[in-house]
Amino acid sequence: MEIKKGFMRKGVFLTVALLLLMGMTLQVQAATVGGTRVKNVKTRTADCQRVIWKSVPRASGYQVAYKAASGRYKYKKVPGGKVTRLDIGGHLPNVMYTYKVRAYRTVKKKTVYGAWSNPVQGYINKNIAIYGKEVSYEKYGRFYKDQSASYKDMRAVTVKTWDFASGKKGAKITRTWTIYVHKNLVSTVKRAFNEIYKSPGKFPIHYLGGWRYGDGRSEHYDGTAIDINPDENYQVRDGQALVGKYWRPKKDPYSIAKNGEVARILKKYGFSQGIWSDSYQDYMHFSYFGT
Numbered sequence: 001m002e003i004k005k006g007f008m009r010k011g012v013f014l015t016v017a018l019l020l021l022m023g024m025t026l027q028v029q030a031a032t033v034g035g036t037r038v039k040n041v042k043t044r045t046a047d048c049q050r051v052i053w054k055s056v057p058r059a060s061g062y063q064v065a066y067k068a069a070s071g072r073y074k075y076k077k078v079p080g081g082k083v084t085r086l087d088i089g090g091h092l093p094n095v096m097y098t099y100k101v102r103a104y105r106t107v108k109k110k111t112v113y114g115a116w117s118n119p120v121q122g123y124i125n126k127n128i129a130i131y132g133k134e135v136s137y138e139k140y141g142r143f144y145k146d147q148s149a150s151y152k153d154m155r156a157v158t159v160k161t162w163d164f165a166s167g168k169k170g171a172k173i174t175r176t177w178t179i180y181v182h183k184n185l186v187s188t189v190k191r192a193f194n195e196i197y198k199s200p201g202k203f204p205i206h207y208l209g210g211w212r213y214g215d216g217r218s219e220h221y222d223g224t225a226i227d228i229n230p231d232e233n234y235q236v237r238d239g240q241a242l243v244g245k246y247w248r249p250k251k252d253p254y255s256i257a258k259n260g261e262v263a264r265i266l267k268k269y270g271f272s273q274g275i276w277s278d279s280y281q282d283y284m285h286f287s288y289f290g291t
């Protein structure tokens with residue numbers, strides 16, 4: 001009798017324990033979400049990358065972490081379990097960006113996170129950024145079949161620069177310029193000139209040129225080149241001025257010094273100065289593909 005009673009008690013106990021365990025399992029299931037995986041990191045424009053990940057069943061959304069080079073992670077929340085991509089702008093060329101993603105699930109105002117994906121890294125690809133595909137060197141500056149095809153991809157961009165109120169010294173004023181550049185370079189050009197404008201040198205600009213079209217090839221035809229102060233930053237071959245008058249950095253405030261503030265900032269955003277060789281230079285010319 002005693003034994004049987006004990007056995008029954010044990011049976012009840014086990015059943016209760018099992019039910020509790022099942023309940024806990026259900027609760028745990030409701031409050032977890034699986035891990036995801038970054039499928040791809042793609043260049044969108046000159047300063048924007050798209051990160052694409054695998055969807056996770058029952059996710060309420062995703063959290064994307066990204067960082068530049070060895071910097072700190074920044075986070076973006078992407079609501080919606082079915083959204084599996086995010087475009088992130090404000091990037092620079094020649095900087096390695098790292099991305100990782102995790103799913104989250106919100107139940108009754110409580111949010112739980114899945115495991116972080118492996119980090120995936122990528123640079124801005126300059127060809128993809130502008131043309132949407134790999135383009136050979138010979139194509140730079142003559143990608144479009146004619147002027148109207150080229151013009152369709154150009155957008156106006158307005159920037160502020162400093163200039164002298166009069167002459168070449170004394171008080172400076174703000175000038176506003178509207179130039180045309182390739183649509184995928186708009187935010188990059190804005191950011192670059194904003195940085196030049198805010199820099200201590202207050203570099204004076206009294207001519208700024210972007211897109212134009214003509215014969216042969218020039219990155220200006222693709223909207224990937226910018227000219228600054230041509231007279232004081234001449235194009236010169238074998239000592240012969242082709243466009244402009246001279247180049248006298250340090251002597252003339254409108255001349256752009258090699259590796260000076262302006263050249264360094266433009267380089268950071270992907271534009272290099274047209275210093276082609278010892279005998280051929282185009283000091284006014286800053287181009288995205290270096291041609």
Ligand SMILES: [Zn+2]
Pocket residue numbers: 220225226227284285286
């Ligand atoms: Zn030029």
